[in-house]
C-alpha cells in the first residue's frame with residue numbers, strides 16, 4: 001500500500017493533470033503507438049482519430065488515483081472496463097507498457113513541474129491501480145476458460161447463415177469450427193470479432209452485441225453497415241463483414257463479455273428501448289424474457305429513421321402476436337410514404353418525455369436502453385423527469401462510454 005505522503009502527492013497533483021488532460025493523453029497515445037505499433041492491432045483506430053478514446057483511459061487513472069486509499073469503491077467501474085479489456089485480449093504484460101508511456105507523457109507535458117517526487121508517486125500509484133485491473137481481468141479470463149463451452153482467447157467460428165435484416169443491418173449466425181459446446185451468456189453481452197482485411201497491415205477488433213437469446217446452437221450478431229457520412233469515414237470492419245464475409249466464411253471471436261445484462265430475477269415490468277442498431281442487445285433480452293419468463297410484462301420501444309432501416313420488425317411483431325404481455329411501439333424520425341400508408345409506426349419524430357410517459361407501464365420497472373448518444377441523453381433525461389430511480393436504469397454505449405449528464 002502507498003504511504004501517506006505519496007497519497008497526498010497524488011491527490012494534490014490530480015487537478016494539475018486534469019487541467020492538461022488533452023495534452024497528456026494526446027502525447028500518451030503518440031508515444032504508445034510509436035514505441036509499440038503492435039498495439040494498433042488492439043486499439044480501434046477510428047475511435048483514436050475521433051479523439052473519443054483519448055480521454056477515457058487517462059481520466060479513469062486520475063479518478064482511480066483520487067480513490068487510491070479506497071479502490072474497492074470504484075470496483076464496479078473497474079469491472080465494466082475489465083469486461084472490455086478481457087474481451088479485447090488485454091493482458092497483464094500490457095500494463096507496464098501503458099504505465100511507462102503515460103508517465104513519459106505526464107513528464108513531457110508538465111516539464112520541470114514534474115519533480116522526481118511527483119513522478120515517483122505516480123509510478124507507484126499507477127502500479128497499484130494496474131494491479132487491481134490485472135487481478136480482476138485474470139479472474140475473468142479464468143472464468144471464461146473454465147465455463148462449459150467457454151474459451152480464453154480467440155476461437156474460430158463459421159458463418160452458417162447471413163440474413164439481411166434491413167437496408168443497413170445484416171445478421172451473421174456463427175458456430176464454432178471445432179464443433180464443440182458453446183458457452184451460455186447473459187442477454188445484453190457482446191463478443192469481440194477480429195478481422196484481417198486484405199491489404200491492411202493491422203488486424204481490427206470490433207465488439208458486437210449478441211442479438212439472440214442464449215442457449216442456441218449458434219451465436220448471432222447483427223451488424224450495421226457504417227457508410228461514410230460527410231467527413232465521417234465508412235466503418236472498415238462493418239463494411240468488410242457486409243461485403244466480404246459470406247456463408248461458409250470464418251470469423252475469430254472472443255468469449256461473451258459485458259456488464260449490461262438483463263436482471264432475470266426481477267419480476268417487475270420490463271422496458272426495453274433502442275435507437276438504430278442499439279436494437280441488438282434489446283432483442284437478445286426480449287427473446288430471453290418472452291421465452292423464459294412469459295409472465296413478465298414487457299414494453300419494447302424502438303426508434304429508427306424509417307421503416308427501411310428498421311431491422312427485425314417482423315420478428316418482434318410476431319412475438320407480440322404470441323405474447324399478450326408484450327407491448328411494442330415503433331418511433332420513426334422521418335417515416336417514408338410507405339410507412340405512413342401502412343401505418344407502420346406509432347410515433348413520429350424523436351421520443352420525448354410526454355410520449356414516453358403515456359406508454360410506460362409506470363416508474364417501478366426495470367429500464368434498459370442502447371442507441372446513439374443523443375437518443376441515450378433524451379431517454380435518460382425523460383426517465384429521470386418521469387420519476388424513474390437511477391437504480392432501475394441500465395444502459396450501454398456502443399463505442400467509448402460517455403457521460404449522459
Ligand code: HEM
Nearest residue numbers: 042043044047053056057060061090094095098130400401
Ligand atoms: C478501453 C481504462 C489499461 C487497452 C478503456 C476504457 C477505459 C480504459 C476507461 C474505455 C472503456 C469504455 O469505453 O467502456 C484503462 C485503465 C488502464 C487501462 C484505467 C490502466 C490502469 C489498458 C491496457 C491496454 C488497454 C494496458 C492494452 C494495451 C484498451 C483498449 C480499449 C480500452 C484497446 C478499447 C478502446 C478502443 O479501442 O476504442 N480502457 N485501460 N487498456 N483499453 Fe484500457
